[in-house]
Amino acid sequence: MEEKTLPRILGFLCKWCSSTGADLAGVSRLKMPASLIPIRVMCSSRVNPIFVLKAFLGGADGVLVSGCHPGDCHYQSGNYYTRRRFAVTKKIFEELGLDTNRIRLSWISASEGQRFVNVVTEFTENLKKVGKNPVKAEVFL
Amino acid sequence: MKGKIIPLKDNLNNTIKEVIKSLLEKGCFDAILVPNRVPSGESFTYLLINDQDFLESCTPLPPIMPIQGARALRNLTRRGKTSLKVLCVMRPCEIRAAIELSKLRQVELENISFMSIDCPGALVTKDYIDKPKDSDILYEEVLDQWTSEHLRPTCNTCVNFSYENTPSDIHIGIIGQQKNHILLLPISDKGNALLGKIDIQCSDEISSWQTNVKEILQKKTDQRNNSFSELQNKTAGAENLDNLFSDCINCHNCMRVCPICYCRQCFFESSDEVRIEAENYFIKAQNKGGIKFPANTILFHLGRISHMALSCVNCGACEDGCPMDVPVAQIFSYIGDTVQKMFDYIPGKDRNEPIPILTYKEDELHEYEDSKGQ
Numbered sequence: 204m205e206e207k208t209l210p211r212i213l214g215f216l217c218k219w220c221s222s223t224g225a226d227l228a229g230v231s232r233l234k235m236p237a238s239l240i241p242i243r244v245m246c247s248s249r250v251n252p253i254f255v256l257k258a259f260l261g262g263a264d265g266v267l268v269s270g271c272h273p274g275d276c277h278y279q280s281g282n283y284y285t286r287r288r289f290a291v292t293k294k295i296f297e298e299l300g301l302d303t304n305r306i307r308l309s310w311i312s313a314s315e316g317q318r319f320v321n322v323v324t325e326f327t328e329n330l331k332k333v334g335k336n337p338v339k340a341e342v343f344l
Numbered sequence: 345m346k347g348k349i350i351p352l353k354d355n356l357n358n359t360i361k362e363v364i365k366s367l368l369e370k371g372c373f374d375a376i377l378v379p380n381r382v383p384s385g386e387s388f389t390y391l392l393i394n395d396q397d398f399l400e401s402c403t404p405l406p407p408i409m410p411i412q413g414a415r416a417l418r419n420l421t422r423r424g425k426t427s428l429k430v431l432c433v434m435r436p437c438e439i440r441a442a443i444e445l446s447k448l449r450q451v452e453l454e455n456i457s458f459m460s461i462d463c464p465g466a467l468v469t470k471d472y473i474d475k476p477k478d479s480d481i482l483y484e485e486v487l488d489q490w491t492s493e494h495l496r497p498t499c500n501t502c503v504n505f506s507y508e509n510t511p512s513d514i515h516i517g518i519i520g521q522q523k524n525h526i527l528l529l530p531i532s533d534k535g536n537a538l539l540g541k542i543d544i545q546c547s548d549e550i551s552s553w554q555t556n557v558k559e560i561l562q563k564k565t566d567q568r569n570n571s572f573s574e575l576q577n578k579t580a581g582a583e584n585l586d587n588l589f590s591d592c593i594n595c596h597n598c599m600r601v602c603p604i605c606y607c608r609q610c611f612f613e614s615s616d617e618v619r620i621e622a623e624n625y626f627i628k629a630q631n632k633g634g635i636k637f638p639a640n641t642i643l644f645h646l647g648r649i650s651h652m653a654l655s656c657v658n659c660g661a662c663e664d665g666c667p668m669d670v671p672v673a674q675i676f677s678y679i680g681d682t683v684q685k686m687f688d689y690i691p692g693k694d695r696n697e698p699i700p701i702l703t704y705k706e707d708e709l710h711e712y713e714d715s716k717g718q
Contacts (some may be wrong), residue, residue: 216426227536229467242714251611252647252650252651253611253643253647253650253651254451256643256646256647256650257640257643257647259643260620260643262631262632262647273706274706279706283704283705283706284701284704286704286708286712286713287520287700287701287704287709289684289712289713290651290703290709290712291653291654291686291700291701292650293651293712294682294686295646295650295653295679295681295683298449298576298678298679298682298683299579299580299585299646299679300578300579300580300581300584301580301581301582301585302582303553307714308712308714308715309712309713309714310714316590316640322714336582337389337583339632340633341583341585341632342632342634342635342636343586343631343642344515344582344585344636344642
């Protein structure tokens with residue numbers, strides 16, 4: 204029963220850090236809500252703003268973009284570009300009056316299994332508080 | 345800054361043409377890219393000319409802008425730089441768009457020079473095509489008032505209509521002067537050298553023109569603020585999103601006429617987006633109680649905003665090309681403005697300043713990421 208009321212989060216995790224971090228959380232048998240649907244990308248900078256928008260307009264309650272910590276990018280500088288792009292996307296959300304709490308950028312390294320769990324748990328709790336994505340009810344969106 | 349006052353010959357366009365002609369005669373350029381009336385007389389398009397006879401029929405400041413000049417230039421330099429020297433006579437927004445495209449490596453600016461003209465705005469193309477003759481007279485009035493309800497909405501709220509923020513080579517000042525003279529202003533060193541070649545010494549005072557520019561800037565800034573606050577109310581919340589774009593018929597015209605949208609394979613026309621299996625739509629429809637077709641029209645607009653808001657020059661081409669009168673340009677201009685302010689960026693202002701998403705700083709924007717040590 205509880206499963207059904209969980210928010211749905213779409214997560215774009217970079218291959219080199221966040222995805223491995225998620226893996227570590229798994230092999231360490233850490234517990235977290237089953238709310239995240241992970242999608243592995245080669246680098247967080249692969250995430251086109253359209254991905255975030257499409258997930259959101261498609262009814263995802265939250266969208267997580269996650270990559271290596273600044274300075275640790277496998278491709279030297281990919282995540283710096285991600286940050287700029289994400290900031291622009293978030294600003295556009297703000298200007299359109301959409302809930303900016305539903306999109307999130309987190310840096311999670313390969314060794315931070317616990318941090319991955321924390322981020323997902325906290326994000327899920329926040330989304331439970333704000334409720335369902337209002338876009339879900341809009342037939343014309 | 346000093347300029348050169350040139351007395352008006354019978355009309356504005358002919359006076360500008362005289363200047364262009366003398367530049368051609370002195371061999372400063374091999375060709376000129378300039379707006380020209382189409383044979384039917386109903387519209388304008390860009391012509392690349394090196395024949396002085398053709399120059400007679402051209403219109404350096406046409407009342408409408410059906411083709412954005414930056415797109416014409418993109419066409420010309422698609423395969424690299426031109427071997428001939430070309431002068432482009434354009435509106436300020438067209439030059440700024442061309443500069444943005446050069447940063448995106450879609451336009452090659454070597455051997456290209458720009459001549460900009462104080463721009464009163466462009467009339468709505470659809471209205472012009474209905475009544476070209478009446479509209480020509482109407483445009484004379486616009487040149488007096490410098491604002492009009494017949495202009496594109498974004499033209500009335502444009503704050504970059506003069507030489508500031510536009511890196512052209514030669515600027516022509518016409519605000520408040522069009523009755524008896526025009527002003528020639530060298531903006532760059534290149535422009536200075538060019539004017540030198542046609543024996544024009546820039547030593548005239550331009551303060552009265554500058555006061556006029558400031559006055560109109562103030563007027564347009566007020567209009568801009570008003571329109572932005574109106575839009576701010578309209579764009580609040582997910583429920584209002586579909587109202588904004590509800591008339592859209594998904595023709596993608598706004599994308600095609602946009603000077604900045606350059607991707608050869610657009611995501612919204614790619615197979616990922618278009619060829620979705622029916623089952624997929626059924627699932628979506630079941631979740632929501634129904635879905636609209638064609639799907640993803642809102643995503644198209646929001647996706648386009650997120651891709652090019654930083655480079656949007658507010659030319660209004662998208663809205664002008666829209667068959668359903670969706671206020672696309674006004675929305676883009678409003679959102680573009682806030683996004684550009686994040687990085688203190690004015691698109692097309694500086695040839696050497698990279699577009700903010702093509703560069704980064706190591707220590708910045710921490711308010712957009714999760715706080716550390718969580």
